[in-house]
Amino acid sequence: MAPAVILLHPDDNVVVCCRTVHAGELISVADVEITAAETVALGHKLARYPLPAGAKVIKYGASIGSMTAPVSAGGWVHMHNMKSDYISAHLRDAAKG
Amino acid sequence: MQAQGYLRTDGRKGIRDILIVAYLVECAHHAARRIVDLAADPQVHLVGFPGCYPNDYAKRMMKALVSHPNVGGVVLLSLGCESFDREGLAAHAANSGRPVETIVIQQAGGTRSAIENGLQAVKRIKAEMADRAVRVPLFxxxxxxxxxxxxxxxxxxxxxxxxxxxxxxxxxxxxxxxxxxxxxxxxxxxxxxxxxxxxxxxxxxxxxxxxxxxxxxxxxxxxxxxxxxxxxxxxxxxxxxxxxxxxxxxxxxxxxxxxxxxxxxxxxxxxxxxxxxxxxxxxxxxxxxxxxxxxxxxxxxxxxxxxxxxxxxxxxxxxxxxxxxxxxxxxxxxxxxxxxxxxxxxxxxxxxxxxxxxxxxxxxxxxxxxxxxxxxxxxxxxxxxxxxxxxxxxxxxxxx
Known part of the structure; x- marks a missing residue:
């Protein structure tokens, strides 16, 4: 059966949609069942667990940024509620003096 | 896995036995390409460097490629006046146990004779590759x-x-x-x-x-x-x-x-x-x-x-x-x-x-x-x- 989402790494706290997922869809992900909070397209992320503001977003087993607002399980995770934590090398060097 | 590789003198094993025809400047590209086209052999491939003055990177790359484990023999195509050290590259290929021949277009007398000489070189090198091939189990x-x-x-x-x-x-x-x-x-x-x-x-x-x-x-x-x-x-x-x-x-x-x-x-x-x-x-x-x-x-x-x-x-x-x-x-x-x-x-x-x-x-x-x-x-x-x-x-x- 065609999966709605893919869990890319066991440590991930987000899953990636394999197709358009519709609001209210019940999706099972390994250990939990989540309900999609809104309709999102292929390639977008849904929270696997409730995530507080400040939580690291984990995909491929690594941090891809931090939540700027809380999201419930099944909520859409994107630029409206998370941010990059990347500081480019030249700015890091500048900060070091 | 059930595979046989081609053992090279440095101990590496190839998964193919390719003869490469390598042009050493763009001016030799056409003759090299014609040789490969006329050879009509899927195991004869065209490579080369187009610049007239190769830098260290180009020289290192070409040396690494003529001694690549999938390569069993080499034909070099030189115009004659480019700066590539063709003798050095040929010696590197020969020292790695590979048959090699060099065609210099200016010495061969032009495009037509360079292509004819190149095709004969391909034949000789292919025969030598067949003689030298050492097949060993590959893992x-x-x-x-x-x-x-x-x-x-x-x-x-x-x-x-x-x-x-x-x-x-x-x-x-x-x-x-x-x-x-x-x-x-x-x-x-x-x-x-x-x-x-x-x-x-x-x-x-x-x-x-x-x-x-x-x-x-x-x-x-x-x-x-x-x-x-x-x-x-x-x-x-x-x-x-x-x-x-x-x-x-x-x-x-x-x-x-x-x-x-x-x-x-x-x-x-x-x-x-x-x-x-x-x-x-x-x-x-x-x-x-x-x-x-x-x-x-x-x-x-x-x-x-x-x-x-x-x-x-x-x-x-x-x-x-x-x-x-x-x-x-x-x-x-x-x-x-x-x-x-x-x-x-x-x-x-x-x-x-x-x-x-x-x-x-x-x-x-x-x-x-x-x-x-x-x-x-x-x-x-x-x-x-x-x-x-x-x-x-x-x-x-x-x-x-």
């Missing part, structure tokens, strides 16, 4: 496998790239040498990458290579994170980069190498492809094939090429296995694709099953099966000017 632990991506789309980071990562883990566990690259597309991943380094010196080399890539791309004005990425669901620079980086799998990174440097022990290596020194012009590599050529110069027997929208390329010397993550591309361009990682979307495959399929195909191709691009006659090759400082000693694994 996954003998293989060097590279990976690159091209024509990526929103599916690449979900299916094809993580599946290649699974394959890399299986290959490394079997004792193979695996190489990933594209440091310019891994900006933001240096933290997690450095954690995987086998030694502190390798961790430092990883961080330095990504910092160099970041400076290079910023100087050239190439941003990496585009509005289209956000529409596709990517939310940050590091998320986009992680989608390329995931091709490397999860095993320790034992070394950081530069083009034409050969790994000295099995394991997973990062290939630093961004030129050293002041950023000068253009992207670090002019096209996907330039990346494949650098992989080959590091000894890669074959390359795993992930694509979303659908690249068709192959390569001279080393087979290319194309993995598409997009089921639509598989339907449209299946003739050019070897592996359908897009099957993950309909539930008929998983990342683990595609990873295992890739390893099974690597074994089959190493045993002689043709890839789609080989069967289609793809033999792309490109080599241009770049410049690199040699890697420091800490960039290689410690070998007892």
């Amino acid at each position: 996954l632990s003998d293989l060097v496998v590279g990976t690159i991506c091209g024509g990526s789309d929103g599916t690449s980071g979900i299916t094809a790239n993580p599946a290649v990562g699974r394959a890399f883990d299986l290959l490394v566990d079997a004792g193979a040498t695996c190489i990933f690259e594209e440091t310019g597309e891994m900006i933001g991943c240096e933290g997690p990458m450095a954690v995987r380094a086998a030694t502190p010196a390798v961790a430092d080399a990883i961080v330095a290579s990504i910092a160099k890539a970041e400076t290079y791309y910023r100087t050239m004005g190439y941003g990496s994170f585009a509005p289209g990425n956000a529409e596709g669901g990517l939310s940050s620079q590091e998320e986009k980069s992680a989608g390329a980086y995931v091709k490397s799998g999860s095993r320790p990174i034992v070394g950081v190498i530069k083009p034409a440097e050969q790994p000295i022990a099995p394991g997973l290596y990062l290939l630093d492809v961004v030129p050293d020194g002041e950023p000068r012009f253009g992207f670090p590599n002019i096209s996907d094939n330039a990346e494949i050529v650098e992989m080959m110069a590091c000894g890669a027997h074959l390359t795993l090429f992930t694509t979303g929208r659908g690249s068709v390329v192959g390569s001279a010397i080393a087979p290319v296995i194309k993995v598409t993550g997009n089921p639509e591309t598989w339907r449209r361009m299946g003739e050019d694709m070897d592996i359908n990682a897009g099957a993950i979307f309909d539930g008929s495959a998983t990342l683990d099953s595609v990873g295992a399929d890739i390893v099974a195909l690597v074994e089959a191709v190493a045993a002689g099966a043709e890839t789609k691009s080989e069967a289609m006659g793809h033999r792309e090759f490109i080599l241009t000017y770049k410049s690199f400082e040699p890697s420091g000693p800490g960039c290689m694994p410690r070998v007892a």
Whole structure:
């Protein structure tokens, strides 16, 4: 059966949609069942667990940024509620003096 | 696996026995191409360097390629007045146990006689290759496998790239040498990458290579994170980069190498492809094939090429296995694709099953099966000017 989402790494706290997922869809992900909070397209992320503001977003087993607002399980995770934590090398060097 | 390799005098084993016809300046390209065309032999490939004044990089690359394990014999095509040290390159090939002949067009009397002489040279070298061939059992632990991506789309980071990562883990566990690259597309991943380094010196080399890539791309004005990425669901620079980086799998990174440097022990290596020194012009590599050529110069027997929208390329010397993550591309361009990682979307495959399929195909191709691009006659090759400082000693694994 065609999966709605893919869990890319066991440590991930987000899953990636394999197709358009519709609001209210019940999706099972390994250990939990989540309900999609809104309709999102292929390639977008849904929270696997409730995530507080400040939580690291984990995909491929690594941090891809931090939540700027809380999201419930099944909520859409994107630029409206998370941010990059990347500081480019030249700015890091500048900060070091 | 049931495969026989071609044993070379340096102990490496080839998965093909290719005769390369190499032009040493663009002025000799036509004669070289005609020789390859008229030879009409799928095991005779065209390579070369177009510049009249080769730099150290070009010389190192050509030396590495004429002594590549998949290469069994060499014909060099020189115009006669270019600066390439053709005697030095021929001596390097001969010292590596390969039959070699050099045709100098000005001495041969022009295009027509150079082509005739070249065709006779191909015949003689092929006969000598058949005499010299030493077939030995070949194992996954003998293989060097590279990976690159091209024509990526929103599916690449979900299916094809993580599946290649699974394959890399299986290959490394079997004792193979695996190489990933594209440091310019891994900006933001240096933290997690450095954690995987086998030694502190390798961790430092990883961080330095990504910092160099970041400076290079910023100087050239190439941003990496585009509005289209956000529409596709990517939310940050590091998320986009992680989608390329995931091709490397999860095993320790034992070394950081530069083009034409050969790994000295099995394991997973990062290939630093961004030129050293002041950023000068253009992207670090002019096209996907330039990346494949650098992989080959590091000894890669074959390359795993992930694509979303659908690249068709192959390569001279080393087979290319194309993995598409997009089921639509598989339907449209299946003739050019070897592996359908897009099957993950309909539930008929998983990342683990595609990873295992890739390893099974690597074994089959190493045993002689043709890839789609080989069967289609793809033999792309490109080599241009770049410049690199040699890697420091800490960039290689410690070998007892």
